[in-house]
Amino acid sequence: MSISVRQVPSDPVAAPLLAFLHADMFPIPEQWDAESFASLLSGHGIRLWVAERSGEDVVGFLLAREVVDEAEILTFGVIPDMRRHGVGRMLLDAFVRDLRQQGVTQLFLEVAVTNGPACGLYEQVGFSRAGYRKNYYPDGGDALVMTASLSG
Ligand SMILES: CC(C)(COP(=O)(O)OP(=O)(O)OC[C@H]1O[C@@H](n2cnc3c(N)ncnc32)[C@H](O)[C@@H]1OP(=O)(O)O)[C@@H](O)C(=O)NCCC(=O)NCCS
Structure with missing residues (x-):
């Protein structure tokens, strides 16, 4: 089995596939529908990375927004x-490598x-805890804000 990772264009046409995968990855209250993905994918600074098995099936993805640095x-x-x-x-490493090349300093x-x-x-790749958000998720769950410095 070979896994490859690549950045693909941020195109709303990918929305149904991302929603399908998201439903497999996350519990119901955290799932995003195709409409939400389509709206995000047409925004500015959106980056989409996919992991493919044998160059075909998408088995993972990372969606991010870049604003200046x-x-x-x-x-x-x-x-x-x-x-x-x-x-x-693999997805995180490829994404972070690309951000560094573009001069992004904070993630x-x-x-x-x-x-x-x-x-x-996240801790393995160098993120650290920067904040706490109470009741952040629809089910009332709390979130950690994590950050990684990419400069230096
Ligand atoms: C989080 C997630 C993306 C990890 O993906 P993955 O491909 O399984 O992760 P990797 O195999 O690359 O693991 C890398 C490291 O992450 C940590 N890790 C991953 N899964 C873990 C688990 N079940 N328990 C403990 N540590 C784990 C370990 O440090 C691991 O390193 P190791 O294998 O050397 O111990 C995956 O579990 C997932 O999709 N979860 C549901 C969606 C989600 O929670 N996304 C993140 C939202 S913020």
């Missing part, structure tokens, strides 16, 4: 069958305080 990860996931094979790490994200796998991965 800062970027924010909007959503990111790997389908359940493909977790713990390094796919999430942000929000993650549920209860999301151990994601927090573990």
